[in-house]
Amino acid sequence: AQKITQTQPGMFVQEKEAVTLDCTYDTSDQSYGLFWYKQPSSGEMIFLIYQGSYDEQNATEGRYSLNFQKARKSANLVISASQLGDSAMYFCAMREGFYQKVTFGTGTKLQVIP
């Protein structure tokens, strides 16, 4: 089974609108971490936001927020007030296990339309 599932290969959003990128995960660990990264066309991987499995509140970082629904094993990224510079690939990732390995999803390509 896939550890991280991102079901949206591509998404379009109008500039200044909000967008939600979906991510579901699969783990039997009680302690794990969830991350979102942004990869522009330049290729660099940029850390956006983190949610720990024991965190009771949803994480927020500026225009990014993580909608964490533990029972459903989902960790969706919400980007508010989209900007043209938000156009990029977005990857959901999970850290788990004794050696704290990180598994990445296949990514969602977001395109912001002017």
Next chain:
Amino acid sequence: SQTIHQWPATLVQPVGSPLSLECTVEGTSNPNLYWYRQAAGRGLQLLFYSVGIGQISSEVPQNLSASRPQDRQFILSSKKLLLSDSGFYLCAWSGRATGRREQFFGPGTRLTVL
């Protein structure tokens, strides 16, 4: 502050030739180190990770190998490259302290095997 370096930035190699990609981290000690490969338009595949000098774990059986000769140096090698080794190679590090321990990525090496 911590920085991570990778070189070379781009590389074009013939099939059957050797490979050596280097990654170094500055500004931290005893990091966890990772090598990922990203095929064009795809997600990240974890190749190797290391929790200390000389300690390497392989995730995918292949003709690649990794070594960690120094605490902050991680090397990806191959004796004979295959066409399927083409891709974008990313090195990453994460800290050991409790907390989110997000991974920080280097700028990547774009490898083309002809």
